[in-house]
Amino acid sequence: MVLIFAESPEGKFKKAALEAVTYGARLAQQMQTQAVALVVGDVADAGMLGEYGVTKVVRIAGDAWDAASLAKAVADVAGQLGADVVVMPFTTTGKAIQGRVAVRLGAGAVSGVNALPDLSDGFVVKRPVFSGKAYAYYKIKSAKKVLSLMSNAIPLEKTGAPVEVENLPITLDPPKVQSVGVEKQKGGIPLPEADIVVSGGRGLKGPENWAILLELADALGAATACSRPVADAGWRPHHEHVGQTGLAIRPNLYIAIGISGAIQHLAGVNNSKTIVVINKDPEAPFFKAADYGVVGDLFEVVPRLTEAVKKFKASN
Amino acid sequence: MKLLVCISQTPDTTARVAFKDNNTAYDESGVQFIMNPYDEWYALVRALELKEVAGGTVTVLHVGPASTEATIRKALAIGADDAVRINAEPVSADFVAKQIAAYAADKNFDAIFMGKETIDYNGAIVPAMVAEHLDLPYIPLASHMDVSGDTATIHRDIEGGIEKVSVKFPFVLSAAKGLAEQRIPNMRGIMMARRKPLVVVEPVDYEPLVETMRFELPPPKSEVKLVDPENMDELVRLLHEEAKVI
Ligand SMILES: Cc1cc2nc3c(=O)[nH]c(=O)nc-3n(C[C@H](O)[C@H](O)[C@H](O)COP(=O)(O)OP(=O)(O)OC[C@H]3O[C@@H](n4cnc5c(N)ncnc54)[C@H](O)[C@@H]3O)c2cc1C
Ligand SMILES: Nc1ncnc2c1ncn2[C@@H]1O[C@H](COP(=O)(O)O)[C@@H](O)[C@H]1O
Numbered sequence: 001m002v003l004i005f006a007e008s009p010e011g012k013f014k015k016a017a018l019e020a021v022t023y024g025a026r027l028a029q030q031m032q033t034q035a036v037a038l039v040v041g042d043v044a045d046a047g048m049l050g051e052y053g054v055t056k057v058v059r060i061a062g063d064a065w066d067a068a069s070l071a072k073a074v075a076d077v078a079g080q081l082g083a084d085v086v087v088m089p090f091t092t093t094g095k096a097i098q099g100r101v102a103v104r105l106g107a108g109a110v111s112g113v114n115a116l117p118d119l120s121d122g123f124v125v126k127r128p129v130f131s132g133k134a135y136a137y138y139k140i141k142s143a144k145k146v147l148s149l150m151s152n153a154i155p156l157e158k159t160g161a162p163v164e165v166e167n168l169p170i171t172l173d174p175p176k177v178q179s180v181g182v183e184k185q186k187g188g189i190p191l192p193e194a195d196i197v198v199s200g201g202r203g204l205k206g207p208e209n210w211a212i213l214l215e216l217a218d219a220l221g222a223a224t225a226c227s228r229p230v231a232d233a234g235w236r237p238h239h240e241h242v243g244q245t246g247l248a249i250r251p252n253l254y255i256a257i258g259i260s261g262a263i264q265h266l267a268g269v270n271n272s273k274t275i276v277v278i279n280k281d282p283e284a285p286f287f288k289a290a291d292y293g294v295v296g297d298l299f300e301v302v303p304r305l306t307e308a309v310k311k312f313k314a315s316n
Numbered sequence: 317m318k319l320l321v322c323i324s325q326t327p328d329t330t331a332r333v334a335f336k337d338n339n340t341a342y343d344e345s346g347v348q349f350i351m352n353p354y355d356e357w358y359a360l361v362r363a364l365e366l367k368e369v370a371g372g373t374v375t376v377l378h379v380g381p382a383s384t385e386a387t388i389r390k391a392l393a394i395g396a397d398d399a400v401r402i403n404a405e406p407v408s409a410d411f412v413a414k415q416i417a418a419y420a421a422d423k424n425f426d427a428i429f430m431g432k433e434t435i436d437y438n439g440a441i442v443p444a445m446v447a448e449h450l451d452l453p454y455i456p457l458a459s460h461m462d463v464s465g466d467t468a469t470i471h472r473d474i475e476g477g478i479e480k481v482s483v484k485f486p487f488v489l490s491a492a493k494g495l496a497e498q499r500i501p502n503m504r505g506i507m508m509a510r511r512k513p514l515v516v517v518e519p520v521d522y523e524p525l526v527e528t529m530r531f532e533l534p535p536p537k538s539e540v541k542l543v544d545p546e547n548m549d550e551l552v553r554l555l556h557e558e559a560k561v562i
Contacts (some may be wrong), residue, residue, distance in 0.1 A: 014475070065479075067444065067454040090440075092474045095432075096456045097472065099413065099444025108410060108525030113443045124529060129437050133333040135532045136437070142525040176453040180469065190476030191548045196562070207414060220562065238494070239477070244329060244435060245353065245493050253561040263330050267435075274559040276538070276551070287540050296545030308548035 002028040002035045003083035004054065005074050008043045008091050009065075015193060016089035016151045018052055023149050024087040025053025025159070033084070038077050039165075040070065040172070050163030052156070056184035057165045065093065066175030071100030073172050074173040078105060080168075083144070091192075098148045106142035116152035131244060151192070152250045152273075185239055194223030195269060196253045199242065199269070201227040203258015203279065203298055207235035212302045213257060219309040225249070227259050243268035258298050261286025278302065317426040317485075319363045320517035321396065322416055322446070324356040324406070325380060325387045326436040334443030335531045342531070343438075351387045354431030356394070356496040358491035362461060363429045364395045365496060370463070372426070373397045379406045379415045385514065392509035399512065404519035411524040418520040420450060427468075428488040432457050433512035447488040455481060459494035496521070 002003055004016045004024035021037050027107040028035035037054040041044045049057050049303070060073055062110045074097060075282045078086050086101060088094045090112045102109035110125050114135075125147065164180040191197065198217040204210065217224045225238060231241035242249055254272035258279065259265060269275070276310050277290040280297050287293045294301050327333075328348040336343040350356075363374045376391040378384060379402040388399045402419060406412045420428065428450075433440035440456075447454035459478065466485050471478045473492050503508075525536035543551045553560045 009475075061374075066378070066449070067456065071444075071448065086391040092457055092472070095440045096454065097442065099409070099446075100448035100454065102410065102441075103413070103445050103448035106525075108408075109441060109445075110526060111409075111439050126532075129531070130327075130333045131435065131438060133534075134335070135534065137529040137532070139527045139529050140525065141527060177455060177481045177487075180481055180482050181480045182474070182477060183480070184477040192475050241493075248438075253555065267329070274555070274561045276555070289537060290540040291538075291559065292538040292551060293542045294545050294548075294551065295542060301545050301548065304546075305548040305551060308552045309562075311549070312552045312562070316556075 001035050001083050002031065002085045002087060003078050003081060004035065004037045005086065005088040006037045006039050006049055007043060007089055008039055009093070011041065011043050013043070013049070015156070016091050016149075018156055019151060019154055019218070020089040021049050021052040022157045023116070023154055026157070027087065030116060030119060031084070036081060038074065040073065046165045047162040049160045050160045053159045055163060055257045057163055057214060058168050060168050060170045062172035064172045064175040065179065066177045067096040067100055068177075069173040069175050069219035071097040071104065073170055075101045076170050077168060080170075086146045086197050087145070088103060088148050090150050090277060094148040098146055102146040105144045105146065105284060107146045108140035108142040109146040109245065110138050110140060111148045112150045113147050114150045119185050128271060131248065132271040147246045148252070152252070173294060185237070189221070189223040190241065191223045191225055191242070191247055191249060194249070194251050196220050196222035197225050197249060197272075198255045198257065199225035199227070199238070199253045199259060200230060200257045201259030202229050204230075209299070210236070212299070212306070216255070216302055216306045216309065219313065222255075223275050227265055256286055257285060260284050261289060317366060317370045318424065319372060319374045319427055319429065320420060320423070320425040321355065321360045321363045321374060321376045321429045322442075323360065323376050323378050323387065323391055324352040324431065324434045325349050325384045326352045326364070326434050327379070329353070329435065333533070335533070337529045339532060348385070349387065351390055352431050352434050354433065354435075354491050356391070358493065358495040359429040359431050360391055360396065361496035361499050362491060364428070364499070366427075366463060366529060370550040375400060377402070377416060377419060379404055379412045381405060388514060389509050390501060392507040392512045392514070394499050395505060397512065399514040401514065401516050402519050403516050408526040408528070409439050409441045409524055410417060410445060410526060413442045413449060414522045415519050417449030418448050420446070421515060426485045428452070430488065430490045432492045433491045441488040443488055450488070453483050453487040455483060455487060455489040457492045458489040459492045461489070461495060462484070
């Protein structure tokens with residue numbers, strides 16, 4: 001049996017959780033077994049996970065997001081239901097609990113997998129390594145396994161219909177780590193979840209010039225990001241900083257504006273599906289990592305692109 | 317306070333990525349190795365800052381072969397008091413976590429500082445395993461920490477923001493950017509590091525649960541398609557019809 005932990009912060013499933021459910025359901029098919037989703041806490045419509053291929057949803061009450069108590073609950077459910085594989089999203093919650101769940105189950109674990117396993121010779125999974133510059137294949141040798149799924153690695157797939165939700169009489173241990181408040185970044189689309197990201201570098205010359213970038217992001221429905229010197233100089237908030245020391249993202253479309261494409265910057269973005277680079281220097285290293293390039297002055301090109309996007313959106 | 321910092325070694329951030337032996341091993345030839353930046357810049361420095369305020373000791377721990385001792389000496393030069401090397405190849409996350417936990421089990425550390433991930437394997441999983449083995453609270457992705465008495469208030473990065481959490485010592489944390497500012501070792505630190513104790517410990521028996529089979533480089537990126545800067549309608553068309561991303 002494959003058990004998928006469908007994380008639901010604030011009572012809602014994010015895309016990463018639905019991807020994990022889709023992945024787990026396909027893995028169960030491959031292993032000719034059942035897929036069951038686990039939700040923790042109050043979720044309005046947990047049965048809808050059936051649409052992504054699970055045959056059952058189990059639920060436990062409580063809302064402690066402490067790594068120790070959550071991991072214990074997930075491992076207890078896996079034990080009770082006899083799960084062979086536990087799947088979860090490779091999110092900040094996944095990172096908090098995956099290792100703990102694995103130790104509790106005596107399971108081998110691989111984090112951030114990006115494809116279904118090869119079962120022809122044991123259980124071999126693939127994941128990106130070296131910040132996306134290579135892939136590695138790992139064989140998990142233990143009977144039980146715990147996987148976390150890289151976001152945006154597989155397309156969502158609706159193959160089923162809503163299912164019953166069964167409440168399990170398992171309770172969360174009281175948390176040892178107390179939450180004393182959450183500060184959400186205001187407005188905009190959170191960067192880790194965005195399908196489209198518009199990102200600016202030192203080429204924009206100063207924070208006062210960001211309006212043209214924000215207008216493009218707005219027209220595309222995109223999140224905004226920046227290079228490290230931009231965040232270090234305080235032109236943009238630090239949570240927008242992408243790259244080796246910032247966030248690693250993998251949107252469908254990454255538009256880099258006035259960014260040279262240093263290797264440490266690429267480390268955070270080169271898993272994007274499509275990369276567009278706008279830079280006045282034809283020798284900028286970023287063009288080597290780009291799918292589409294525009295050699296030109298960003299102060300002219302970006303407003304022109306925004307107009308073209310608006311025109312396209314209006315006629316589609 | 318008695319603090320432990322777990323450090324790993326990784327290829328330099330600009331190192332070329334290539335594989336040898338039929339793609340089963342990383343090709344180390346000509347590669348410069350460094351201390352994993354999250355361990356060096358944030359975990360180690362925040363532990364040193366805490367010791368400077370609260371007193372105590374900072375021990376660094378590394379699981380790796382003798383060839384990694386330069387990296388360990390660097391941690392001593394930055395300010396750690398002593399070092400332990402567990403003499404084994406770090407073959408898998410579960411193996412490394414087991415070794416760290418076996419060492420720490422009877423030492424009563426007040427806190428264990430680790431990095432949010434290694435920049436080569438990007439696992440982000442060893443610290444949670446260590447915390448579970450030792451039955452300690454775990455705070456991943458810590459980007460700020462205040463300490464008052466026996467309680468730490470820590471900011472942990474979450475999607476689209478931060479969560480402030482409060483936890484009593486002892487605990488395990490993984491360090492993200494923001495937790496501290498990088499420190500460069502000075503001459504005196506480098507001299508002193510030579511005389512600081514570096515103990516070598518043999519690993520405990522443990523059969524790794526995960527084995528690295530092989531590596532693969534992504535297919536070479538096709539040549540960039542240049543679009544006329546005057547014609548952004550064409551770029552939009554390509555993104556829609558060819559790349560299918562808008
Ligand atoms: C250990 C380490 C870790 C690092 N981590 C990160 C990281 O996580 N993320 C990160 O981003 N960086 C990181 N860096 C820094 C990185 O090496 C680069 O210095 C940085 O990415 C450069 O930022 P930039 O491209 O915005 O600026 P620049 O390199 O200055 O590039 C500006 C670009 O804008 C172009 N430009 C200028 N004017 C115009 C115009 N009018 N129209 C069009 N184009 C124009 C220029 O041609 C140039 O290519 C790290 C460095 C180190 C050593
Ligand atoms: N060989 C090792 N020796 C000591 N600590 C390690 C080792 N490997 C990983 N770690 C610690 O675990 C953290 C996360 O590593 P990983 O889970 O491999 O991404 C690192 O930042 C280190 O603090």
